[in-house]
Amino acid sequence: MNRSSGPVVWIAIIASTCLLLFLFKKILWLVVPFMLALIIYYFLQPATHRLVLHGLSRKAAAAITGGGFIALLLLCAALLFPWVSSHAVGWQVSLARYVEGGSLLLQKTMKGLEAQFSFLERASLSRNVSEQIATFTETFAQHYLADLVVTLAAWLPSLLLAPFLAFFFLRDGRRFTKFIGNAVPNAFFERTLYLMHEMDKTARAYFQGLISLTILDTIALAIGLWIIGLSGALMLGLVCAVLAWIPYVGSILGCLLVVLVAATDFPLDPWMAYGAIIVFILVRLLDDFVFMPLTIGRSLRMHPLLTVLMIFVGGAVAGVPGLMLVLPLLGIAMVVGETVGMIVTDPRLQARHAYARSLRARQAAADLQS
């Protein structure tokens, strides 16, 4: 379909994206599992599709892939729980060790800077930063740990919803399309079908692109970290790639994580930490200029300037969830806005709809007039 939206449509698209972000922030407990369910749905869709190709009904294919995924999650949880319980104390020690390693690296870097620039030495930069880090780490458990545990416990039931939602998306997705189609007047019916098809295409391209991007990022970062000799390169790569789902903030957190591990594994070699930062930056550049255009970039057909601006707007309106949600929401708002814009501004479709309404009104009043 020919797409040429005017400024009014674009203002409406951006405004509705912001409004949705604002509303979604209020119902995050529902939006987050819904988004996760969409990711799982598009992750499982190719497998379901393949089963349908082999002659299974859609319901059976959805039951196998969705049920299999839920069973796999339950199995992982059952296997991981005793392992997590037995290693929890060890992790606490490791965490403290990594924080200490990071703090040592920071101190060394600060001291190096103080040796170069005397005004930093006069400001006691190294001592101040060390004191602040020490205070933060000492009071972390006291101030934040309880809140963190309570928040996790509160989120758990709604997060558990995600695989079940994904199963129903896989099973009843078509019924939903029919249901929406039935509610639309005849004049707009074909355009609405097209709109729903385009929305599904956009969302599928985005989420399947996101999964591909995560795999590519994980592999690239794992290879880079493995080459410089860091331990747990694959796990670190995966965690950083998942964190990168949150624009900017996720990348910074991922970089900090890599630096902490490098500084702790090689406390006497600060160049290892710097090497890890260089690898991280190189992978981010590769991500921005090669992987992203190959995966997600193609799905949303957005101007890079608009993408960056909307990420800032998303962060300002809804914080970290806003950063994550803004691009898929904008993509869907674009498709809806452009199509609704085409319908609303098409005088012929409006005239046909008005005529059909008058026909229905006449039919309804036929026996009243005689």
Added chain:
Amino acid sequence: MFLFSKAEDSSRLKQLRALSLFSTLNPRELKTVDGLLHERSFLQDEVIFDQGEEGQALYIIESGKVLICRQGQSALGKIAELGAGRLFGELALLDNSPRVAQARAVEGCTLAVLFRADFLGLLETHAVIASKISLQLARHIGQRLRETVNAPGSQSE
């Protein structure tokens, strides 16, 4: 069995099988196609689609009559009047070209609608069903061509 349950030969499936496009499908295949079809009701004189509009779907008449005509010329520009079981708008299934004529309901009618994206999806997921429908569609287009060639005043032969 749940996984491969035998399709019920319900009245809906019988109704679908009576349509030329689906006459070669077995009950299970009909059930799959039924999941993709949308049903629309149009009142007498209501426009179904306009000439020049981008076509997204094929229409099959379940009941009632439909007039295919030049845009806005119901009487003079009449091309065909189709009854139950016939289909129209089939070119939309094959390409993105604009509709070549207008379709209007001659009387109150019920239409089954097959959306192009669903048909293309069917080609990937259920190649046998899609090939059966395609063959029927090709026969239908061939029939139309033959009718056009044999029409009085045609210079093709």
